[in-house]
Amino acid sequence: MRIAQVAPLDESVPPLLYGGTERIVSYLTEELVKRGHEVSLFASGNSVTSANLVAQGTTGLRLDPAVRRSSIAAHLAMLHEVRRQQDRFDIIHCHLSHFQHFPLFEGFAAKTLTTPHGRLDYIDLSGTYARWPYFSLSSISLRQRQPLPEARWLGNVYHGLPLHLYPAPDASPPKEPYLAFLGRIYRDKRPDRAIEIARLSGMRLKIAAKMDYSNRAYCEELVEQMKSPHVEFLGEVDEAGKAALFAGAQALLFPIEWPEPFGLAMIEAMAFGVPVIAWPNGSVPEVVDEGITGFVVETIGEAAAAVDRVRSLDRRQVRRKFEERFSASRMVDDYEAIYASIVAGSKPTKRSVKMARDRISATSIRRKMATT
Numbered sequence: 001m002r003i004a005q006v007a008p009l010d011e012s013v014p015p016l017l018y019g020g021t022e023r024i025v026s027y028l029t030e031e032l033v034k035r036g037h038e039v040s041l042f043a044s045g046n047s048v049t050s051a052n053l054v055a056q057g058t059t060g061l062r063l064d065p066a067v068r069r070s071s072i073a074a075h076l077a078m079l080h081e082v083r084r085q086q087d088r089f090d091i092i093h094c095h096l097s098h099f100q101h102f103p104l105f106e107g108f109a110a111k112t113l114t115t116p117h118g119r120l121d122y123i124d125l126s127g128t129y130a131r132w133p134y135f136s137l138s139s140i141s142l143r144q145r146q147p148l149p150e151a152r153w154l155g156n157v158y159h160g161l162p163l164h165l166y167p168a169p170d171a172s173p174p175k176e177p178y179l180a181f182l183g184r185i186y187r188d189k190r191p192d193r194a195i196e197i198a199r200l201s202g203m204r205l206k207i208a209a210k211m212d213y214s215n216r217a218y219c220e221e222l223v224e225q226m227k228s229p230h231v232e233f234l235g236e237v238d239e240a241g242k243a244a245l246f247a248g249a250q251a252l253l254f255p256i257e258w259p260e261p262f263g264l265a266m267i268e269a270m271a272f273g274v275p276v277i278a279w280p281n282g283s284v285p286e287v288v289d290e291g292i293t294g295f296v297v298e299t300i301g302e303a304a305a306a307v308d309r310v311r312s313l314d315r316r317q318v319r320r321k322f323e324e325r326f327s328a329s330r331m332v333d334d335y336e337a338i339y340a341s342i343v344a345g346s347k348p349t350k351r352s353v354k355m356a357r358d359r360i361s362a363t364s365i366r367r368k369m370a371t372t
Helices: 020-034 071-088 102-111 125-131 191-201 213-225 239-247 264-271 300-312 315-325 328-344 351-370
Strands: 002-006 038-044 052-056 091-094 112-114 136-139 152-156 178-185 205-211 231-233 249-254 276-278 294-296
Touching (some): 002 020, 020 038, 020 264, 020 328, 038 071, 052 071, 071 102, 102 328, 112 328, 178 191, 178 213, 178 239, 178 264, 191 205, 191 213, 191 249, 191 300, 205 239, 239 264, 249 264, 249 300, 264 276, 264 315, 276 300, 294 300
Parallel strands (some): 002 038, 038 052, 091 112, 112 136, 205 231, 249 276, 276 294
16 A cells, blocks of 8 residues: 555654654554555654655754744645645555644545544544544544544554564563653643652652653642652653663553543553553553553552552563554554555454453453452
8 A cells, every 4th residue: 555654743753752653653654664565754854764754844843953943834834745745645644633634635535544642632623523524533542532432433543562672571570679650741640649659659769751841830840849869850761761761660650640542651661561550541441451461540549559569460471461462563453454444445343442342341340359
């Protein structure tokens, strides 16, 4: 197939530091090329790919030293170029979250697939989608779909990572373990909860995160909390930094307070055999296998107790579950099936959706049994 991948321009593909969406677009693009597809990647000019790169600007917007660039203008220019070249493609896979491409792509909506990577509960998104209901979507978790239940969902595709990038973990637990927090310093991510969990459990906490200064007051508040002697702030880390972070981690803390669409940090931890302790928001019940790859909790006290419980989990089994459920190969299989259904004009298989629903049901049953 002739496939266009349309990435956000905030980061390069793959990103130099933080940037989950761009990382997934990179893994998807590279695997599609390996499988013999003709792929064009519309992305920032400093992206690195084996596909045909259609460069937009010289670098990702966030790390561009020309700080006065307009994100809206940059994305409109890229979308215009996709539209100009659209007859070259069988499939146009757009990874922008807020449907800004719909007016420009409505003439070829039938071959456009949109995977929104962000939350969909903004008050005006449902009205926007209602104006262009013929655009097909794929979700990254079933929970992500809830604000738009009537949308034209063609499939649910969980993120996946290339297995070869992550070495199999040692069976033995780390000798001097600590807790880890990976992601973004933002109120809804609740790193403050992570600090309190570490304090209650008597463990060190390493925070590897991007400072999100759109939430400046909270960042400044958290800087004070991170002055505690049991907390180490690492800042943003690259892939080598993540490997170092997880090498000695007893668990990843994922204490979110928002409808997380997927949560890439969870499966990055699992790839290293590190269990996850998370709140039951967003995709968490779909991603964490209770008692196998981690524990889903509802209070800081439960989380602190789970820090001891994760010691009983088999890190090799955590890795095996990651390989079964969250490989890049499985992710690309799922997207290929959706692409083929679009090209053929047929309905895609509901297999991935059914499996996800079964998994959520089984997880709920296990949690109820554990509390009775």
